[in-house]
Amino acid sequence: MHTSSGMQVCIDHCLRCYRICLDMASSHCLELGREHTKPAHIRLMLACSEVCRSAAHLMLLGTPHHRDLCAKCAEICEDCARDCERVGNMEECVKACRACAESCRKMAA
C-alpha cells in the first residue's frame, strides 16, 4: 500500500471515531433522551462520524488533499468531544474524538 505507517494510524483513529460516534448516537443517545436526544447533539455526532469516515477515505485514496480534510476533521472532533463532555455519560466518545483530533492534526501538519 502507498500509505505510510503514520497514515495507517490516522486511518485507524478516524474509522474508530466514525464507528463510536455513529454507534453511540444511534443507540445510547437516541435511547437516553433529554440532552442526549437534542437535535444539535445528534446532528453533531452524525456530522463528526461522516467527516471521520470521509477523512479516512481520502487517506486510503492516497491524494494529497487528505491534509486539509484531516485539519477539518480535527476541529469537528474537538467540538464533538466538548459537546459530549457537556452532555455527560459519553466518555468513550470523548476519548475517541480526542484521539482522532490529535492524530488528524499531526497528519495535517
Next chain:
Amino acid sequence: MHTSSGMQVCIDHCLRCYRICLDMASSHCLELGREHTKPAHIRLMLACSEVCRSAAHLMLLGTPHHRDLCAKCAEICEDCARDCERVGNMEECVKACRACAESCRKMAA
C-alpha cells in the same frame, strides 16, 4: 426541512458533481487509458467525488460545520476541474466541478 433554498441549490451541485466525477472516473477514464488512467488523475476524481458527497451530507444534517467542508470542497473541485482540462475530453466533468466550486464558495462565505 431546515435547509434554506440556497443550501438546497448547493446540495444539488454537490450531488451532481459527486455523480459525474464517479461515473466518468469509472467508465470514461478507466476505459480510455493514457492520461485518463494515470493514478493521480483517477485518485483526484474519486477524492473530489467523495468530498462532494460528504459536503452534501453535512448540509443535509444541518450542522453549522458544513461551511468549512464547503470551503474545502470548492478547492478540490477547482483542482479536479483543472486536471480534467489538462487531460482533455472531460468537458462535462469540468463544468460540474466549476459549478459546484462556485456554489460551495457562496455557502462557505
Next chain:
Amino acid sequence: MHTSSGMQVCIDHCLRCYRICLDMASSHCLELGREHTKPAHIRLMLACSEVCRSAAHLMLLGTPHHRDLCAKCAEICEDCARDCERVGNMEECVKACRACAESCRKMAA
C-alpha cells in the same frame, strides 16, 4: 457515461430518497419528538438513506452487482414508507421512498 437512461432515472430516485430521508430525520423528526424521535424510526430513516446512497454509488460505478443492492434498497424503502405513514406527517418522505422502491425494483428485474 456507461449508464443507461433507465439507470440514470434510478440514480435520480436513489439520491432523492437519500437526501429526503436524511434531511427529514435530522430536522423534522429530531425536532418533533414523540413517535418521530423513537429510536427505531430514526434508525430506519438513516438506514434507508444509507442504502439509497450506496445503491446509487454502485450504479455509478457500473458494476453488475448493483442489481442485488437495488432489490434490497426497494425493500428497505417500502419499510421506511410504511413506518413514515404510521408516524404521520411524513408525506414527502413516503412519496420519495415509494418512488425509489418502484424504480429500484425495475432496475433489479
Next chain:
Amino acid sequence: MHTSSGMQVCIDHCLRCYRICLDMASSHCLELGREHTKPAHIRLMLACSEVCRSAAHLMLLGTPHHRDLCAKCAEICEDCARDCERVGNMEECVKACRACAESCRKMAA
C-alpha cells in the same frame, strides 16, 4: 453500545475489507497496469469496498436490515476474492475479502 460482540467482529471485518480494497485499488492496482487496471477489476474492487462500508454502517445504526446487506456483502466479497486470485499478486485483498464474506454469512444467518 447496542451491538453484540459478534456484530462488532463483523463490523471489524467489513471496515478492514473496505479499507484494503480501496487502498489496493487506488495504489497497487492503478500503478501496476495490465490486468490490475482493467475497468471491470477496478470497478469490482471499488464496489466491494462500498458495500463493506455500507454493511458496517447498517450494523452500527442497529437496524435489523443489516442482515440482508450482510448477505449481499458476502457475495460481492467472494466475487472480489475470486477476481483478485485471477489477477494475481493480491493476496492481502483475497484474505480480507474471504474473512469478511465468512463473517457476513454468519451475521446474515
